[in-house]
Amino acid sequence: MNGWLKALIAVTCLGVVIGCIGYFIVVDRRYAQNSGKVARIKLNSTYCHQRLAQIRLGRSSANDIPVIEDCFVKGMVRQSDVVDAFKAGIKKRTEK
Numbered sequence: 001m002n003g004w005l006k007a008l009i010a011v012t013c014l015g016v017v018i019g020c021i022g023y024f025i026v027v028d029r030r031y032a033q034n035s036g037k038v039a040r041i042k043l044n045s046t047y048c049h050q051r052l053a054q055i056r057l058g059r060s061s062a063n064d065i066p067v068i069e070d071c072f073v074k075g076m077v078r079q080s081d082v083v084d085a086f087k088a089g090i091k092k093r094t095e096k
Contacts, residue, residue, distance in 0.1 A: 058092030
């Protein structure tokens with residue numbers, strides 16, 4: 001009976017160790033995936049703000065409205081920023 005009990009304890013310990021290793025692998029993969037998402041969001045946010053800066057300077061292009069609308073829907077720019085940029089862009093273009 002002693003041998004059987006020792007084997008049961010050894011198998012249980014092995015299962016716990018393997019479970020912990022598996023847990024840490026899953027957590028690490030999720031962290032890596034979330035890091036990639038955060039990096040993409042920052043990149044998209046930077047792109048949106050660069051587009052607004054170009055609009056502010058009066059340099060608009062044909063696809064500004066769909067791009068900025070997408071940025072707004074995703075929460076990367078505020079409505080007031082969009083309105084201010086378009087107003088400033090219109091003012092710049094009419095000054096020329």
